[in-house]
Amino acid sequence: MELSNRQEKIIEIVKDNGPITGENIAGKLDLTRATLRPDLAILTMAGFLDARPRVGYFYTGKTGSELLTEKLKKLKVHDYKSIPIVVKEDVSVYDAISTMFLEDVGTLFVVDENSCLTGVLSRKDLLRASIGQKDLNTIPVHIIMTRMPNIAVCKKADLLIDAAKKLIDRQIDGLPVIKETDHGLEVIGRITKTTITKVFVELITDNHV
Ligand code: ADP
Numbered sequence: 001m002e003l004s005n006r007q008e009k010i011i012e013i014v015k016d017n018g019p020i021t022g023e024n025i026a027g028k029l030d031l032t033r034a035t036l037r038p039d040l041a042i043l044t045m046a047g048f049l050d051a052r053p054r055v056g057y058f059y060t061g062k063t064g065s066e067l068l069t070e071k072l073k074k075l076k077v078h079d080y081k082s083i084p085i086v087v088k089e090d091v092s093v094y095d096a097i098s099t100m101f102l103e104d105v106g107t108l109f110v111v112d113e114n115s116c117l118t119g120v121l122s123r124k125d126l127l128r129a130s131i132g133q134k135d136l137n138t139i140p141v142h143i144i145m146t147r148m149p150n151i152a153v154c155k156k157a158d159l160l161i162d163a164a165k166k167l168i169d170r171q172i173d174g175l176p177v178i179k180e181t182d183h184g185l186e187v188i189g190r191i192t193k194t195t196i197t198k199v200f201v202e203l204i205t206d207n208h209v
Helices: 005-017 022-028 033-046 064-072 091-105 123-130 160-170 192-205
Strands: 050-053 056-059 087-088 107-111 117-122 174-181 184-193
Touching: 005 022, 005 033, 005 050, 005 056, 022 033, 022 056, 033 050, 050 117, 050 174, 064 192, 087 091, 091 107, 091 123, 117 123, 117 174, 117 184, 160 174, 160 192, 184 192
Parallel strands: 087 107
Antiparallel strands: 050 056, 107 117, 174 184
């Protein structure tokens, strides 16, 4: 987050004089306590300062990047997952390609009659199947998909950073978010490279730090 000049000054004062009361910080800046209140609230919420009742403000000693790391480690898959686009195993390659265009996604998840995961279809899987094939209406996707148990998945309670690491390690574009059920792994969401890119931008622009 971008700190204002005044907020930078407050941090310097607290670094040099902490613990120090809001009243005394205000005195050093020739401002009233009321004027300073929003700045102190922001700096405390962002983690630069710590406030103890009847003692005053401390400098936490955390740098912007340390605070960013702390924030990142709190983000969960649950809060960022988007709706999964799924197809059944007997759908044709032609229909899967149509679904990919209509839904504007790059990865489809293949499920059985219980909405449980059986496979994944990426753009390249469908391209590969299309090369030289005359009738894409007759090839069911279960013939060409990447199938269980070789599919990388995540759960809603997982950290987003761990899901991002899986995308990198496995060199894939998306992960299904799954819930374990008696029938198998039910697909309840998806995390993609787009999800991670959005979070990256949001962290910088939305004063999340
Ligand atoms: P693209 O085909 O557009 O490069 P990916 O990099 O996501 O897209 O896919 C590469 C291969 O990995 C494909 O064969 C695909 O079926 C497979 N794949 C995609 N997602 C997963 C996943 N979550 N787990 C295992 N394999 C996957």
